[in-house]
Amino acid sequence: MMDIDHYVAFCWPLQYTLIMCPWVCMQMAAACWSSGLANALLQETLTVQLPLCEYHTLDHFCETLALIKLACEGTSANDLALASGGMLFALKSSILLLFSYTFISRAILKLSSAIGRHKALSTCSSHLLVFSTYFGPAIYMYLQPPTHSTQTKFMSLFY
Numbered sequence: 001m002m003d004i005d006h007y008v009a010f011c012w013p014l015q016y017t018l019i020m021c022p023w024v025c026m027q028m029a030a031a032c033w034s035s036g037l038a039n040a041l042l043q044e045t046l047t048v049q050l051p052l053c054e055y056h057t058l059d060h061f062c063e064t065l066a067l068i069k070l071a072c073e074g075t076s077a078n079d080l081a082l083a084s085g086g087m088l089f090a091l092k093s094s095i096l097l098l099f100s101y102t103f104i105s106r107a108i109l110k111l112s113s114a115i116g117r118h119k120a121l122s123t124c125s126s127h128l129l130v131f132s133t134y135f136g137p138a139i140y141m142y143l144q145p146p147t148h149s150t151q152t153k154f155m156s157l158f159y
Helices: 002-011 011-018 022-048 064-069 078-108 112-144 152-157
Strands: none
Touching: 002 078, 002 112, 011 078, 022 064, 022 078, 064 078, 112 152
16 A cells, blocks of 8 residues: 555655545555455464364464464365465565556656655655565565574564
8 A cells, every 4th residue: 555655646746635535545544454354364264273283382483374284184275375365465565566666766767856866765765675574574484495493483583
């Protein structure tokens, strides 16, 4: 949603208050919260129903993927829900970020003022840093081969 906000702010600055009125902002926030809640409820409902084997310990902090690995029975529904939900959110966010920042970059390059370009780039860089800080460890955690190293524990804590 920050991608959309930045896109409107940089590409249509004079219409920003008309486009991003409080009602639109509330709808955008509700869409974020409800999609995250629906994903979490689906994953946690499936995970809670799994029978867990006894005498196992978690290698790192308690999270859905670690709990699924403790199950005694098949976890194909959980794996499918986790993979599809993760890919949906990661792909949707990444594609939206790519498209919006393509248009934002074009708008920034058209600015005649070097100070204006610097301000615009500093605004965008903080959002890009937060995006990469969140998605970087998440992608690393879910795409790495399973190991029991201290690096895995550290990345789990960072994520």
